[in-house]
Amino acid sequence: MQRTKQLHWWQRGVVYQIYPRSFQDTTGNGVGDLQGVIDRLDYLADFGVDALWLSPFYPSPMIDFGYDVADYCDVDPLFGDLAAFDRLVAAAHARSLKIIIDWVPNHSSDQHRWFLESRSRRDNPKRDWYIWRDPAPDGGPPNNWGSFFGGPAWTFDEATGQYYLHQFCPEQPELNWRNPDVRAAMYDTLRFWMERGVDGFRMDVIGLLLKDEELRDNPPNPDAPPDLPENDLFSRLHQVHNMFLDENHAVMREIRAVLDEYPDRCAIGELWGPLEEWVRYYGPQGDELHLPFNFRLMDGMAWNAPQMRASVDAMEAALPDFAWPNYVLGNHDRMRLVTRFGGEGPARVAAMLLLTLRGTPTLYYADELALPDVPIPPEKIQDPQGVNLGPERTRDVCRTPMQWDAAPNAGFCPPDVEPWLPLSADYETRNVAVFAEQPASILNLYRRLLAYRRATPALLGGSYTPVDGGPDDCYIYWREDGDSRCLIALNFSAEPRAVTVPGLKGQLALSTHLDREGEAAEGEIELRGNEGVIVAVGAA
């Protein structure tokens, strides 16, 4: 077990995800930008997070809102320029905030010059930088793979008579990671940003990099829901030959070696899949990702104490000694936390869970406002997933603008400008300025949790020990590092529960209701509905 004082920044720290389009507009076009992030750094530093992860800001046709990169080494004019990025890094570092950027290695935009060259002629030197194949004998696509966003994963190029692979939009052709020149060029993009002071990368769909060399058909998915939209070819198949290939791991180690050329940089990867596949991405010697994102408390998880505990315990048991845990409860691809877990009561308990488990938490902007999914009128849907697979699949709902104050457009953009996505209807009362003034707001709960976590060795580097025998709908655990000891007791039910912990003698350090600090806790704790508490024991 690593003790708190030996931890790296990415182990002690809390990551805060910013979706730059939606954080702060400073140019008056209804879309957020890098200067907007700079202008809000004081808020973020004061809030108490340690690192900012910025979703893509690269030049892009924005078909997938920046996950279609047209140049890996520049900034889209919509967001600013490289000088603005440099100012952002300097201003963040001046406030002890780290900067993590999104790196999208699996696919580029079809407008990237590499793809334009690749597509121009079969004998172009860059032809093999992407995945081109002849049509099947019947003229159709080379195999049966489907796109995550609907339709086949192949598009035919009339001019050169071959198909190219794209598991997202047709405008997102997949790079050929079997080609050493592609790997070398992509590694240089990592160096480019590390030279500019970037502290880490969140690597997009990293489990997809290598595909089956023969591009074999995927077998049918026996668990496919019967009511899939007709064009959802992806979910109809069992994803065997297109993800989590063993060959990914050698590439992961190369990527990590590039990061290790620079001191203390952090490799985070977007990964889902079964626990036993996921855990392999730490590398056999801890030489792949530092933090393969752990989505297990989010994906398919109801607000249920035994299930959450089982997920944490299974992950803790699966981790090798060198592997550092991490948890994610929301991001730009998933339903908002407060909507998923059923209201602000559970969302407060979820905040305490996320910030007290062992490992690095990643927060999603505006979760500190308990911002719910914002309904988007069908004609305003912009996300390609929603456009192609139906309104109920759109991710626009969780990407709406940050709400700063009660002014028209919530301080996100000027009052006379239409924000790129609507604000929540209650933005005049649900915003940072209003919540900052309410002592018991969820914003202040997050602040208190972040401050307490930062000051408490048990929460930073301490061990995790679940407590058995409490009420079924409560989740109770110890965090301990030497003299620093805390008990966390979370009531997942809306009804009061009594939690008995023999020998417990301490003081309430925090309640999710922010009204019991300092109360003595001896042997038994009475929890109100949807209440979580941290009990400090000894010198916590």
Ligand code: GLC
């Ligand atoms: C990742 C991103 C998602 C994007 C997709 C394709 O899942 O998080 O937003 O659409 O990759 O790049």
